[in-house]
Amino acid sequence: MSREVLRIGNASGFYGDRFEAMREMLTGGPLDVLTGDYLAELTMLILGRDRLRDSALGYAKTYLRQLEECLGIARERGVKLVSNAGGLAPAALAEEIRELAERLGLDVRVAHVEGDDLLGRGGWGEGVLTANAYLGGEGIAACLRAGADVVVTGRVTDAALVSGAAAAHFGWGPEDHDRLAGAVVAGHILECGTQATGGNYAFFGELAPREGGFGLLRRPGFPLAEIHEDGTSVITKHPGTGGRVDAGTVTAQLLYETAGARYAGPDVTARLDTVRLTEEGPDRVRVAGVRGEAPPPTLKVGLNRLGGHRNEVVFVLTGLDIEAKAEFVKAQMAEAFVKSPPAEVRWELVRTDRPDAPTQETASALLRLVVRDPDQSVVGRPLSAAAVELALASYPGFHLTAPPAKGTPYGVFEAAYTGQETVAHFAVLPDGSRHQVGVPARTLALEEVAEPALPPLPAGLRETRRAPLGLLAGARSGDKGGSANIGVWVREEAAWAWLAATLTVPKLRELLPECAELPVTRHVLPNLRALNFTVEGLLGEGVASQARFDPQAKGLGEWLRARHLDIPVRLLPS
Template identity: 55%
Template sequence: MSAPSARRAVRVGNCSGFYGDRLSAAREMVDGPEPIDVLCGDYLAELTMLILAKAQAKDPAAGYAKTFVTQMRDVLGTCLAKGIKVVANAGGLNPSGLAAALDELGTGARIAFVEGDDLRGSLGDIVPAVEGKPVSANAYLGGWGIAEALAEGADVVVTGRVTDASLVVGPAAWWHGWTPADLDALAGAVVAGHVIECGPQACGGNYSFLAEITDRRYPGFPIAEVAADGSSVITKQPGTGGLVSTGTVTAQLLYEIAGPAYLGPDCTTHFDSIALAQEGPDRVAISGVRGSAPPPTLKVALNDAGGYRNSMTLVLTGLDIEEKAAWAEEELFAILGGRSRFADVDVRLLRFDRPDAPSNDQATAHLRITVKDPDPRLVGRAFSNATMELALGGYAGFHTTTPPGAESAYGVYRPAAVPRSAVTHTVVLPDGTRRTVADPQVGEQPPARPEVAAPVAPEGPSERVPLGRICGARSGDKGGNANVGVWTRTDAEYAWLRGFLTADTARELLGPEAAELPIEVFALPNLRAVNVVVHGILGEGVASSVRPDPQAKGLGEYLRSRVVDVPAALLGP
């Protein structure tokens, strides 16, 4: 089966942004009034691979996203009747197992799967060299295996660890008959895939400018209409909540990126070439995207078993908060035999209290104590029960947020790379035929594009206001790093932001935890945006981070809350 002869845009609808997302989204997308050609879903994240590895260690037949099977049980018959293809990375660590589970649904669907990303059996070529035995080791594959499966008539294609954007790149390449040399078109599809990969985030979910979201129902899930030249329109099913605007699309474009050159397995996408335009209500056009050759290596995500940890949170109320906290810490570790008994200790005093508080809860602070160690017995009840010895012999008002609990295992994320020659990108077709997917022509990362002349900021008096008065933000995690994409809505606002938000200013505004960390700032003038990358703020990744916000989801909103000097001319009446 070849691609459709018509060269209209292919309509790809998303029904999942993570493992655990809204189950009904698949049905809502398939039954919506806007017809789609492909239903896609993203189920994998760095933390998800660790979760699936734990499940597979208990049951070798596991290792895939079981919620996807639930969704397909509900909609696969409808998809077949309507001619809707299904593409998802829900295969995780066991795409063949997921394909078998889908076949057992008895729909008669032609099911293909993509594998080759799992490197646990061949770690030797990974850079830097792998020590020990990681619980997961996955290269990020591209979209050509998906495209080949669709070209051979598959109704459903499930994969392991492909890039999130590949779920759109593969179908678009099949539909339009692209080749690996169509770099600009591929880059355009990468951008469209990046926008819709997180589901309702593109439709008003997690959006900074709350007043713009006049429809406060649960946001709809996004649809990407990808044209033959790679340009696209982002929309959603009519009648669903939220909105699709240049603002919501900008916010998602800035999510979990670094520099303007976005490296991928199929191409390098230049985010500083993207142009956005509001085409109509809930319709945003994306054009102008430029692509260049992909790098000679593939990204690899490694997850190790890090050990065990436990946390207890002590509540402090009223006066002498810092003195009470210091006494509690001193007493507790004396009971435990010293801090040095543990491989790692993290103590954080979280201040929510205020003087002369109008209610009891507003007079409280939290002392959060976390211990880590390879020995589960050391950080289990032996640790948490010890906090109870402070109940009658510690500071006034002692109580905890939870009763003593047991230890839990945690993982450590490590980013790495591998030569393409060490990875066999394989597609298994519905009839069982196995094919190796050829690598595209690669190239070294191109030099950074010269930045256009810095815009001139408004002059005149300033006012002290929260940064969020004129700036939106979207933040997230990439391993141990966090990024905060900050954007404005007018050229004049961007002119000020570009000059204001330097690495030093970002470090100051983000507070003590960023004071000693490397920070990079990248300008994206086409999006009126600045991307701030904070290296190391999440330690060894979300699975081991002890930050209260381990994925940095709230870091952007914290930055927006900081009061700064903004030109009065930008603030309006």
């Protein structure tokens, strides 16, 4: 392993990502460390329910199956493996890996990080299944410094998988804020796997061959970062793999699930407004200039609890009088709720129908009914029976997309905060000894960064044309608890001056009426020619509550790009 550059790859962006990615990354080219991100807010709830059924569970079982194929390859090539697949049971997963290595006849030193699980502390409220602090990378670094070949963690920040490995390799200390911040930014770019190499990319059509088909974009390769001692990095991928790495794909991932200029973590707060991207060649983007600050004094704690039960029925409305048909069936279903009304009843009419449609499907709209209640019996059989009983007694053409089911439990995510000094963060080293990770010597309370001066509008922009924003701007959106973020960026300076002046909070609310009554914050990132909006409360109580058609706000940015506004003709593509 070269001391001058550390090559860190990623083989998983979520629990359920491409199974073969670990083998692809280990065999596709040089690598020093291979990370895997398996945890999301929803995943922690899934693991919590696993643990309810069997106390021995609580980790990402996929990771163990991947290691059955790949642990020998990693050892042969000298690649360290670092992942958060331990979930709620990092010690149990570490022991499973030791047993696996013994069966395979491999000499593997396994370590794990623990201390994030705060459920036993209590005081989190009723129904809480998981309570986990987001730890930093220092526990990972301690394990690697002690000679670990495999490190598994519970809930750490996604970027900590990379920053911890880099800190161990280069000998960075807790006060090396700029270096740590550079690695945190690299870690954030890698954490979602192929989203950095062309996956889910707004301008995906530009990456596809003009003659048709999608070529190498069909199976984008996973990303890697070449990290240097000063904290700078180059984002790239293995030669010959699909997708593309360029300033656009990296910018899109930088904006994903972030908010303002300060990107806070347990070890360091990275200043996203200092990030500079430079294309150094095909599939090579340098990330430099990142400044770091002392971390905040608190750690985020992710809480998952069962919120109750929900049920859903989707009515199909075909042809004429769509709105009248919808009101008719809503009135009929209201009768079913008289005796035992659910705590929440939501109707949504989705107008997928077209006039004079050439197919029945395109002549049809969908009317979605969602009910919630703490009591499963309220949202179960009464609702299902009421919907089915209308089959011959409602609007003409009555049918459903699927038979109604019994009510199912849903989860609620909530973020809490606790002082860094209240969490006992331990690295359990390969020899079984326990190393307690200290708290940062300096902390800095988070404050919003004032909006920087905006560039002046260039001349020649008076002539406009009504057009979709997406002809000019890319976007990527995602979820953080009940809030959503929308990152929007452009690629030219003139377009940036126009975007910064035009896409204000009132304009965003106008373009996305679902956000009109919600708190919206705009963050300006001039180096990236980007705006990042946080919309509070759009997702209700988080993805597991399924409060919205798109519960993770994955398509929110694409909806914004599809909205029309007056765009200067000079800026539009010819």
